[in-house]
Amino acid sequence: MITLNKKKAFNNYETTLIIKPEQTEEDTVRIRLIQTYKNTNNSHGASKIFAQNKGRNHLTYLIKKYSDGIYVQINYEANGQIVKKIEKIIRFDEKITRHLTIKNNNYLIKQQASCYI
Template identity: 55%
Template structure:
C-alpha cells in the first residue's frame, strides 16, 4: 500500500502542563504506530500568540507531527483530536514531496 506524507499541527490550551503535553505526544505517537504510520517525527513548537482568539484563548502550545500514512488514519487521528478537551485546533495537510535530480 502506498503511503502519503502528512503534517499534522495541533494547538493545546496554554494552561496545559508539561506532563499532559508529553502524555498527549506519546499517546498520538503510539496511536500512529499502531495504525501503521511510518517515519513519525514529533516537534514541540512551544507557546505562541494566536492570530485571533480561539475559545477565549490568545496563546497556544503548538505541536507538529510529520508521518507517512494513508488517508483513513488521518481521519481517525483528527476525530480523536476533536474529542480531546486540551486541543483547541488541529490541521493536517498532505505534503507533496518530490525530489528532482538535475542532470547537466
C-alpha cells in the same frame, strides 16, 4: 491513496495541533499528549513518525477565549483512512483547541533532492 503494483503507497502528512495554554512548557501532561499521538499513529499503521514541539505562540485572534497556544507538529506517512481515524481521536480531545492536517508533498521532494546531492 496511490496503488503501485497492488501495494498501498502511503502519502506524507503533517498535522499541527494547538494545545490549550493551561499546560506549562515543562508540563508532563503535554509530553504525555505528544507520546499518546505518536503511539496512536503507530498503532493505526502510520510510519516515519516525527513529532516536534514548536512551543508557546500568541494567536492572532481568540480561539475558545484563549490568546496563546502551544503548537505541536507531527509529520508521518499514512493513508487517508488512518488520517481520518487520527482526526476523529483529535476532535474528541478537550486539551486541543485547533488542529490542521495537510498532505505534505514538499517533504517527499526534499527527501528525494537530498538523495541526489
